[in-house]
Amino acid sequence: MAAPNFQGRHMRQPSKNTLLKVVILGDGGVGKSCLMNRFVSNHFDEHSFHTIGVEFLNKDIEINGEVYTLQIWDTAGQERFKSLRTPFYRGSDICLLTYAVDDRTSFRNLALWRNEFLYYADVKEGMTFPFLVVGNKVDVSSEQREVSCEEARAWCMENGNPPHVETSAKDATNVEQAFSLAVESWAHLEAKLDRPYIGDTVDLRRQQPEQRSSCCLSVGGNTE
Amino acid sequence: MEEDMWRQFYEKVKESESKKEKTEHDIRIQELDGGFFEKFGTLLKEQHAHQETGGMALVCEEEQPENVELELEVPEESGGVGMALQDSDSEPEESDKHEFITDAMGWNIEELYSEVLYEILHIVGCDASAEEERTPLFCYLQETFKLDHEKHNHLLEMARAKEAPNILLNVEIIEAKDLKPKDANGLSDPFCTLFLTSSVAHRYNTSVKQETLSPVWEEHFSLPVENPADDVLCVEVWDFDPAETVREKMMKIGAVKGVKGLRKLMKEIAVTASTGKHDNELVGSATLPLKNIPASGQTLWCSLEKKGKSKKQGDVKIRLSFSSEKNSHVASQEHRHLLRLMLLHELENSKVEPYQWDGKFSQSAEIILTQHLVQCGLSKVAVTLAKWIEFASVHVDHPLSFIIFSILLQKLVKPLQKGFVTEEEEKLFWEAAKKILPSCFNGIRKIRKLTHSDKSTLHQLSGILSILSQLSTLHPPEGTDLFPPSIYGWLTVNEDEPNCDIRATLYDAVTQGAEDWFSHILENNKTTDSPEEAYLNHLIQVTQLVRTDLQRAIEFHDKIFQQSFNFPYAKTLYKVYESKVAELVEPVVTEVCKSLKPLKFNHGAGDGIYDNDRLLMGTTLFELYLIVQRFAVLGTGLCPVDSEIFLSHNFHLWFHAGVAQWLDIALYKALQRIKKAVEIDHLVPVDSSVKYSSSAVDTLAIFYQIKIFWKQLAWPDVEGSYTFVAKIIDDICRCSVFYADQMSEKVEGMGESQNVYEKKFEVTNEWCLAINNIDYVRQSIQAFVGELGMEEIVTSLANFRSQTEADHCQRTLQLVIDNAVDTVGNKILELLEKVAEKMAPAINRFLLEGAELLQQENNCMDRLMKYLDDNLLTLHSHLNTDNFSRILAIIWENLSHTMYELVESNLERKRPPTFFLNLHETLKILVGFFKQGDEKNDTNNPAILEQMEHLLQLYGMETWELIHQYHLERREEQMAMEAATHGLLTVRMQFVEDLLRIEVLNARNLHPMDTNGSCDPYVKIHLLPEEKFTTITKPRTKTHKKTMFPLYDEYFTLHLTSEQQELENGLIMFTVKDQDFLGTNEFLGEAFVAFSDVPKTDMTTGLEQMAQVHLKLSRPTRQDSEVYRALESRHDKLARDFIKKEKPKFLPS
């Protein structure tokens, strides 16, 4: 047997990175793919296609000195893709629930998305799952805005209190932050689970997300 | 290379398949889940998987021979062709039989008999010319006509005596009207009797017409006339046996079925006819003196009278003519009667099965028939037509082979089309056709009861179709209703219109047959509605049976339909079945899919958290999907461009939600199997040529099964396919990671040993195999994914959506693959690190132990080298090159860290230079050891290695060397300076022979430290390293007072030995100082020039010709430099003096 060929294939630094599977959910057209692309390749496409089934990208992100590899599954929001996307929920670590601030319906559907996720993700019973609620397209004019930040935060308060953030994939507002926030939220919940850690993982308790009050980066939730 | 690997694997699988025997190993893995994948992949081989308890399904059989399944059903045993065809609706038969019998009742048996006897006596041709050859013919006739000897002899006598008549009266009894009713029901069953008054015993009868007062006979008779002038024709109309209607008589005889019954009736009629003893009642009669008939013939209505009744009893219409020869109508009629009698006799005698009679008469019969047609001068067409008519009549009761009819028809088509037959003949033709057709359509409707593989039944079928096809080229006379609703109750066409559309009827027959079959299947596979899974099994069974029927139709019947009648049989069937299947399956599947719940198994595969019912349901649903798919595929084959066929294009949509579940099930099962595979792996190479063990092969086999599953699924929707492939790849990644984890768990703890002195880890073969196994699996990923048909998916995505989107999807897939490969690759690295980590304590211990002995020098690192040597040898001989160099790098990295720590700690302990010198040697050996022939790959930790080497080099130096090193670095610093912050010194220098000539020209911008801001600078020249120039007095300039820009212009000439001159790193150091007459002189700056930078000239060149060199003056700044620190750490006088002198040069920070 000939020698295998690792060359030419970039190998990620092993084991030091925590792998996290992230799924992005939300109505078709709220800008999920744009968010992911902005985050991964810092690029925005005005005329993006509706996603077929799923898209996948991965990216390393450093938070408090810890490097995480995010395996991001961007799903198709259109209803006809429902049974195509649900198989991808299993085994997720983080879920972004996305709506567009200029689309009320997409906001109203958040609960549906959340339930769909919990139904198919095979989440351990009684576990608080690290959701992040993302209101995209904050760049739109105030006339076009249909969902206020306060309203969104109120919804979060009533629904397990996940953190909330408003973003714009178009002008790159809060996109990095949104993903960081999601990871922090995961780390925070993970720490609460009090799992024994192997190796030199950083003590996550030190990294609880700070409470910021600015609405544009409104971090609700996870206060106990 | 990966392809190679895959192919090899594939061949292995094939090989094992061809052996058709599974190793115990396979079975053990399958036992786990009852051969789940084997079933998943081979569902179709087993029509009813649940019936198979053994579960010895083969790993991956592709297609199964069709005939296996064909034999599986036909729920009703069929009793041969005949029975199947005969099993038709009985009602039409009954009425046909009535007609048959009443028709026969009117026959003039004796007349016919003597006619034939006469023909035999006057035989023509060579068939039976000898007297003795006639005897068997007489016997045959007597038997056929069922006459006793007496009668026979009598008639034979008469025939012998008979002379050819001179003249014949041809009578056609056409019809009657306004007959007086005789029966209780107000109707009659009339027939006519005619005779000449000169020969009253010689009676001729027409057939009996049932229950009518205006019968139509259109029957012909030829009566020999001897005395045309005197004779009178008498026509009597009778009501047949009014005490007992025909129907009643039928009931009596009906108990005796088939030919036998007919024979019985025939006998009775024969007796009745010959004795004249019957209970018939006369309706009325008419008499016609022959002399009143014009020679040219005449058609007339005669009124019927009856003795004692003044009223007219009705009218009868008669055609009359004279001729010298037998009338052809009469001849044909006679021939037909003869044919029928003989056929019945043949059938009875030869006991031939229904549908078997092939049209061949016995020899005697043939002779008689031939004589009859020849002597009557019948045309070929007339004879063929007679056969067609008579055979059809018999066929109603005792079916004959369809082939005969199709052959007869072939001869009739042209004459009929060209109008070579009379209207009357045409009418008879179609009446006969009407008798044949029901059995044709019955045959088609009951086609499933035929033993399909039997040649002869297929032959019959093509006979039927040929009949239909030929008939459909003819146009029946106006008003003909070929398919009366009373007989064709199953027809869907308008009942009131006469219908002659054979093709439409065939379509109906096929459709009805299919529908009946479907209902039959449903009835015979009844099931309770719950549990749902059982109901799904029911659907599977039904669909399977329907598919089988269709398959059989395609295989055996369709071609015949196409060839004989250009009729799309299978396609028609498919359309019926399609809608039936859709109607049956769709709602159930939709319902089931709606109720599907995701499996629960995230937390530890194989721990039985899942719900077995769901698993079962999902599997059964998949089975149903496969069978519906196989059914639909047949349909697509039949109608490739037919948009009407809904099912083929859309059936998968019903199952849409099920696919996710199946993928989950597949994943779950795969994980379970992997777990098992690892469990039973003994971690020995599967054979001597490879370096991986059984679980790696098993895991690939599991992947392969997932692939088979995917291929079977053959999901038609491209967007779905794309997404599911992404999911499968991700699942494969999960499986591989899971496998890697299981593998590393398995080897954990191996190779560790402990004795009183130490705990030690030795790399074992198992560890190496574990690593190889994971790598083997990792390498298979890309190839595996290639087999999922990604390319096709991307291509059709491009067609279906757009190239851009297809590219996008392709990129996503590739990313998912890369992610999978990388993730598993990382797992390998993790394991490699684990190995290195386990080796680390021993390595460190040996290294430290060795270091303790370093000052004694010789071979103190033996233990370390041996440990490394042993373990690396194991690794090297088992791991592939890449993994070996990878682990080498990891060990080296760890080692260099330890080494570095060792250096640092010993620096702190201020070890003498020899210690570091030896350590440096050790390092060099280790470097050599790890970097053997692998220069390009030393990317790992070059910084730490460099640093270490640097340190060891420094600390291994003599003090003077160290000092010189310090100066060399000072020169580097000077070179790197940008601005001359401490002033400039201008000099000229040259080497001439053994002289070094230096001219110090001036200095400027000096930076005195004095508070008064002025200084008295002088320059001193040192040659470095000082150890090499002890012989030389260091020159210095005069001191210039109170200036920051002193002009010296002083020359110095130094004599150097050639060794001194050629010293590699020789330096000239200019030190500028401020002379302080009270205390020590204050340092202002220094500058360095390397010997190598000083030009060498000969004696002819003067110093003044050399270029002026402006040297930037500087002060040392880097008290933290390694060299300086090394010097600081030394305790020898030289070092201490140096530091003492050097320290004040640094500016206070």
Ligand SMILES: Nc1nc2c(ncn2[C@@H]2O[C@H](COP(=O)(O)OP(=O)(O)OP(=O)(O)O)[C@@H](O)[C@H]2O)c(=O)[nH]1
């Ligand atoms: N103004 C504005 N438009 C955005 C922003 N993000 C995305 N869009 C636009 O919204 C449209 C939809 O974006 P996508 O990212 O394709 O939406 P999606 O959520 O992935 O939709 P599906 O794939 O169908 O589920 C595109 O035309 C984007 O240009 C944003 O931050 N601001």
Ligand SMILES: [Mg+2]
């Ligand atoms: Mg999208």
